[in-house]
Amino acid sequence: MANKDLIKAKAAKNDEFYTQYQDIQKEVEAYLEYNPDTFRGKTVYCNCDDPYESNFFRYFVLNFEKLGLKRLITTSYKPSPIANTQLSLFGDDQTLPQQKGRPKVTANRFIINEVGDYNQDGEFNLEDIAAQLKANKNNEWAPLKEDGDFRSEECIELLKQSDIVVTNPPFSLFREYVAQLFEYKKKFLIIGNMNATTYKEIFPLIKENKMWLGPTISSGDREFQVPDYYPLHAAGYRIDGKGRKFIRVKGVRWFTNLDHGRRHQPLPLMTMADNLKFNKKIQKNPNSYKKYDNYDAIEVPYTKAIPGDYDGVMGVPISFLDKYNPEQFDIVGSDYYVKEGLLPELVNPKWKGKIDRGYIDGKRMYTRLFIKHKE
Numbered sequence: 001m002a003n004k005d006l007i008k009a010k011a012a013k014n015d016e017f018y019t020q021y022q023d024i025q026k027e028v029e030a031y032l033e034y035n036p037d038t039f040r041g042k043t044v045y046c047n048c049d050d051p052y053e054s055n056f057f058r059y060f061v062l063n064f065e066k067l068g069l070k071r072l073i074t075t076s077y078k079p080s081p082i083a084n085t086q087l088s089l090f091g092d093d094q095t096l097p098q099q100k101g102r103p104k105v106t107a108n109r110f111i112i113n114e115v116g117d118y119n120q121d122g123e124f125n126l127e128d129i130a131a132q133l134k135a136n137k138n139n140e141w142a143p144l145k146e147d148g149d150f151r152s153e154e155c156i157e158l159l160k161q162s163d164i165v166v167t168n169p170p171f172s173l174f175r176e177y178v179a180q181l182f183e184y185k186k187k188f189l190i191i192g193n194m195n196a197t198t199y200k201e202i203f204p205l206i207k208e209n210k211m212w213l214g215p216t217i218s219s220g221d222r223e224f225q226v227p228d229y230y231p232l233h234a235a236g237y238r239i240d241g242k243g244r245k246f247i248r249v250k251g252v253r254w255f256t257n258l259d260h261g262r263r264h265q266p267l268p269l270m271t272m273a274d275n276l277k278f279n280k281k282i283q284k285n286p287n288s289y290k291k292y293d294n295y296d297a298i299e300v301p302y303t304k305a306i307p308g309d310y311d312g313v314m315g316v317p318i319s320f321l322d323k324y325n326p327e328q329f330d331i332v333g334s335d336y337y338v339k340e341g342l343l344p345e346l347v348n349p350k351w352k353g354k355i356d357r358g359y360i361d362g363k364r365m366y367t368r369l370f371i372k373h374k375e
Helices: 002-012 021-034 055-062 126-135 153-160 171-183 194-198 203-207 272-278 280-284 318-322 335-339
Strands: 043-046 071-075 108-112 140-143 164-167 187-193 221-226 237-239 245-250 252-256 314-316 329-334 369-373
Touching: 021 055, 021 187, 043 055, 055 071, 055 126, 055 164, 071 153, 126 140, 171 187, 187 194, 194 203, 194 252, 194 318, 203 329, 272 280, 318 369, 329 335
Parallel strands: 043 071, 043 164, 164 187
Antiparallel strands: 071 108, 108 140, 187 252, 221 245, 237 245, 314 369, 329 369
16 A cells, blocks of 8 residues: 555655645645735745755746745755656756756755746746756855755755745654744645644644645545655556656645635535435444444544534544534544543543543544534
């Protein structure tokens, strides 16, 4: 399974998963549909992204004028594991001659202040950006003094200059990465794993509506490029004609604090009686709407089966967050909150067993979030 590769990456710190251009484009444009000025006049910072390879850099530099960016900053980590293979900005592109002297052994930063048809061939493309950077024409290309780690003083100074951070951060450092974004009060759009929603450092931010999921990935898997040395154990992988490796990873989500239209769309709901009468999945699940043995809440095994007429606390799958509308629901907490003593009012005083998860007829349930209808 491809998500096993993600788990291995987190354990072994093999964090080099490279996001596809079309996934970035689709997500960013969803924010523009809601607010065309989301990025206008803003400085976007793509750290943890080698400018030579990053599709984040490629998307934002090619759409610099369309988005109305003030500045684009991109930094890499030393060394780049897939150097000169994805963006093809300095040599693999057939429109450019092979370049020598590229500083491969150092982390680098690119700062883009303006874009245009630099070589005056009648169109704007990556060749113009390459020429501008080499000439330092209103844009900057320079090695970093440090290794490009997002926690380094050098990268923090660049972070301070930014308005919005957009990147695919290291999976193994997701907690620390998000903490830094909030420490410096930054807007952000980043990729992570759905399981991160249950982290004790992340879930409170979601509960308090300081962070939420993006609109364009809510199920299925996504393809990422990985370095040549990455082991291909997953069923969902391929090697393209140039020998580049790609794997498909399940459970991927966008995390953000940028507003978008989907989070304001109410989830259509039926009554509990109608669900029991018409919803075949509810009919087949023996635990549907049962009260937990140990919690003062009912089990709702599917987000689409949330009863519109139930006023109490409901336990729902974490995938509920894909449809979460803060104007429709309140997030009360999670089973972790109960375990940590943060929701004593939900504990059945007659229960003598564990409270780490919900139990029904003595059987331990999956991880659940607890929600209520907005009053």
